[in-house]
Structure formats: structure tokens, C-alpha cells
Amino acid sequence: MSDQKATLKVDGIDEPIVLPVYSGSLGPDVVDVGGLTSKGLFTYDPGFVSTAACESQITFINGAEGILLHRGYPIDQLAEQSNYLETCYLLLYGELPTVAQRDNFVSTVHRHTMVNEQLRTFFNGFRRDAHPMAIVCGVVGALSAFYHDSLEISDEHHRQIAAFRLIAKMPTIAAMSYKYSVGQPFMYPDNNLGYAENFLHMMFGNPCEPSNISPVLARAMDRIFLLHADHEQNASTSTVRLAGSSGANPFACIAAGIAALWGPSHGGANEAVLDMLQEIGDVSNIDEFVARAKDKNDPFRLMGFGHRVYKNFDPRASVMKKTADEVLAELGIDNDPLLDIAKRLEEIALSDDYFIEKKLYPNVDFYSGIILKAIGIPTSMFTVIFAVGRTVGWIAHWNEMISGTYRIGRPRQLYTGYTKRDFVPLNQR
Numbered sequence: 209m210s211d212q213k214a215t216l217k218v219d220g221i222d223e224p225i226v227l228p229v230y231s232g233s234l235g236p237d238v239v240d241v242g243g244l245t246s247k248g249l250f251t252y253d254p255g256f257v258s259t260a261a262c263e264s265q266i267t268f269i270n271g272a273e274g275i276l277l278h279r280g281y282p283i284d285q286l287a288e289q290s291n292y293l294e295t296c297y298l299l300l301y302g303e304l305p306t307v308a309q310r311d312n313f314v315s316t317v318h319r320h321t322m323v324n325e326q327l328r329t330f331f332n333g334f335r336r337d338a339h340p341m342a343i344v345c346g347v348v349g350a351l352s353a354f355y356h357d358s359l360e361i362s363d364e365h366h367r368q369i370a371a372f373r374l375i376a377k378m379p380t381i382a383a384m385s386y387k388y389s390v391g392q393p394f395m396y397p398d399n400n401l402g403y404a405e406n407f408l409h410m411m412f413g414n415p416c417e418p419s420n421i422s423p424v425l426a427r428a429m430d431r432i433f434l435l436h437a438d439h440e441q442n443a444s445t446s447t448v449r450l451a452g453s454s455g456a457n458p459f460a461c462i463a464a465g466i467a468a469l470w471g472p473s474h475g476g477a478n479e480a481v482l483d484m485l486q487e488i489g490d491v492s493n494i495d496e497f498v499a500r501a502k503d504k505n506d507p508f509r510l511m512g513f514g515h516r517v518y519k520n521f522d523p524r525a526s527v528m529k530k531t532a533d534e535v536l537a538e539l540g541i542d543n544d545p546l547l548d549i550a551k552r553l554e555e556i557a558l559s560d561d562y563f564i565e566k567k568l569y570p571n572v573d574f575y576s577g578i579i580l581k582a583i584g585i586p587t588s589m590f591t592v593i594f595a596v597g598r599t600v601g602w603i604a605h606w607n608e609m610i611s612g613t614y615r616i617g618r619p620r621q622l623y624t625g626y627t628k629r630d631f632v633p634l635n636q637r
Contacts, residue, residue, distance in 0.1 A: 274520035320376035349463035383410030438601030512574030
């Protein structure tokens with residue numbers, strides 16, 4: 209907080225309006241416009257791109273400098289030195305765990321990986337060709353019908369139980385949605401395996417033989433989860449907070465976040481990258497497609513470049529690029545056509561004046577799609593995997609809001625419709 213004030217002079221209002229200005233630990237100062245309502249005024253900010261809807265201590269982004277911090281720790285340090293579950297602990301509790309805290313946290317997550325057996329029959333209500341995101345959204349929302357003992361949001365213990373259940377069960381539900389779509393038997397979780405390793409076991413294992421999961425692929429999947437764990441007040445996180453502000457139960461709030469994530473402008477971006485690379489088809493076609501991307505009259509867009517927030521290199525992209533190289537080397541893919549296209553596009557983006565001027569740097573989605581494809585995960589599952597990783601961020605923000613003082617979300621509007629008019633009877637229209 210600070211003692212700064214902002215003064216607003218509005219035509220028709222005699223006295224200037226004095227508004228408080230707050231300073232966070234990082235980032236720009238914030239003008240508190242709450243007092244405008246008493247003056248009969250609202251602010252107009254489509255997309256809320258200039259509005260701080262909450263106060264948070266979880267994640268900080270400086271898009272101009274390409275900085276992403278979780279509880280103060282740079283994302284590249286977490287990706288290189290930590291793992292997903294340790295990062296989950298950090299996001300939820302604010303500090304890195306001790307060895308004892310980490311072991312207890314991991315053990316608790318493992319104890320919650322199973323889902324209620326009746327959920328197996330719940331899946332049969334979906335069409336076999338249903339999109340996995342539709343299934344996951346429906347099943348997560350239905351968890352509140354199976355776990356009644358953790359729905360009192362004012363109870364901190366209930367909130368913790370719900371958090372563990374969601375983090376632990378999301379990989380199980382995600383893998384079940386895939387198995388159902390391809391007509392294969394569900395695989396029960398194996399709690400002797402790590403978080404990402406267990407997910408790959410449930411995705412690709414079968415009851416006829418033991419799973420053999422490559423440590424390199426498991427580490428790559430763990431990094432994908434970690435790099436998507438949280439990203440401040442994005443569309444899906446804001447949706448979770450808005451739903452939670454009404455007092456909705458945590459399972460309903462996370463289902464709302466999943467629904468928001470499903471949009472192609474949000475969670476579907478890495479799937480769009482793969483579609484684009486396949487459309488280009490060959491390195492020899494790149495110049496043609498780059499020219500099309502520069503032509504404002506051509507609807508073609510290069511996916512995976514630039515970001516709504518980052519106006520510099522996405523700090524997650526360099527980690528993801530390194531991981532892509534490791535995965536392809538592990539799988540013996542020395543000359544993958546799509547990766548060749550991706551690498552050439554990256555070279556162009558970092559050297560071409562057009563991309564540099566517009567700051568269209570490769571983002572995290574650029575390489576994550578390549579990694580997932582190489583592992584053998586179908587594009588329909590890409591956004592589901594994003595949801596698995598992002599679950600802890602949603603929970604952390606929901607819990608932060610519920611733990612403090614909050615109000616039900618109620619955005620205002622600039623009304624441009626009809627003024628008052630009288631009803632006209634049907635026989636006079």
C-alpha cells in the first residue's frame with residue numbers, strides 16, 4: 209500500500225474525485241476505483257486487461273521482461289531443480305517444503321489417486337466419440353456428488369481435503385477419459401509410481417503386462433505439468449475465482465475453470481500449433497507460410513508465437529525447447545519433420561525484423577505440442593493435460609480467495625441498448 213492518491217476530474221461533477229493508489233511488492237501501482245460507484249460512475253475495461261480484480265501473493269508476471277515467478281521463485285529454476293508436486297506444495301502453502309513436509313504431501317496425494325468406483329459407470333453415459341475435455345469437465349463437476357465430506361468451504365480442513373482430491377484424481381480422470389474414447393480398459397493408479405509416471409502408466413498401460421515408463425518421458429511430462437501449474441489471473445483462473453465468489457463448491461469451481469480452458473484462445477493453443485505445423489508440411493514451404501502470416505489480408509496465422517501477456521521471450525519456452533530435444537533423443541527421433549519446421553520457424557522469429565518489431569517470440573505452446581505428439585498423446589488430449597497441470601493453480605487461487613475477505617463478483621457494463629419503451633400488444637405489431 210502507499211499514501212499516493214489519484215485525482216479524477218469528470219465533466220459535470222464539481223469536485224475532483226480522489227482515489228487511493230496501492231503499491232504491490234512487484235509490478236505497477238494500482239488505482240482503487242471502488243469509490244466511483246458512489247459518484248454514479250463505472251470504469252470501462254473490455255477483457256479486464258487494465259483491471260486488478262483481486263490481491264494475490266501466488267504468481268507474478270512481468271510480460272515486458274519475460275519474468276514468471278511462483279511465490280517469488282523463477283519458473284526456470286523450478287523447472288530445472290524442482291518437480292510438479294513440490295511446486296504444488298509451494299503454490300498452495302507459500303514456501304518450499306522440508307523433506308518431511310514433501311514426503312507427507314506426496315504420500316497424501318498418492319492416497320487420493322483412486323476415484324469412486326461408481327464413476328466408472330458414470331463414463332458410460334458419454335458417447336464413445338465425445339471430446340475428452342467434455343468428459344473431464346462433466347466428471348470433475350460430478351465429483352461433488354461423490355465426495356460430500358469436503359464441501360464446507362468455510363472449513364480449512366475441508367478445503368485441504370478437496371485440494372488433495374483434485375490434484376490426485378485429475379490425472380486418473382484424464383487418463384480414464386482417453387481410455388474410454390479408444391475403447392480400452394481403465395487402468396487403476398499405481399501409487400508406487402511418481403505423479404507424471406503414474407499418469408503415463410494410466411494412459412498407455414494395459415492390464416495384461418506391467419508398465420515400463422521411460423524416466424526421460426516421465427520427467428518431460430512432469431515439466432509440462434509444472435510449466436502450466438499457474439499463470440496469474442488468466443481467463444480460466446479468473447473464472448474459478450468468479451465462480452468461487454458465489455460460494456460454489458470447489459469441484460464446481462474447477463469444472464468452470466476447465467470449461468474456460470477449453471477455448472482455443474486459451475488451453476487449445478498447443479493443439480493449434482500442431483495443426484499449423486502439419487498444414488505447413490515441410491521446411492520448404494515455410495517461406496510461403498511466413499509470407500502469408502505477414503499479409504494482413506490473409507487469414508492464416510502462425511500459432512505459438514507471441515502472448516497476451518509476454519512482450520518478450522516466454523520464460524517457459526526455453527525449458528520446453530530443451531525438453532523437446534531430450535524427448536526426441538530418447539525416442540530416437542533424429543529427424544522429425546514437424547520439429548524441423550518448428551526449429552526453422554523459431555530461427556525466423558528471432559531474426560526476422562517483422563517478428564522482432566511485433567515481439568512475436570515463441571511461447572510455451574510452441575514446443576509442448578511437439579513433445580506430447582512424440583510421446584504418443586493425441587491432440588484431443590492436449591488441453592486435458594493442460595487442465596491437469598493447471599488444477600493446482602486454480603485451487604491455490606480459489607483457496608486464497610476463500611481464506612480471506614471477498615465479495616461475490618459482479619462486473620458492471622456499458623449499456624448501449626434501447627432506452628425505456630412501452631410494450632406493444634401482439635395485434636398492434
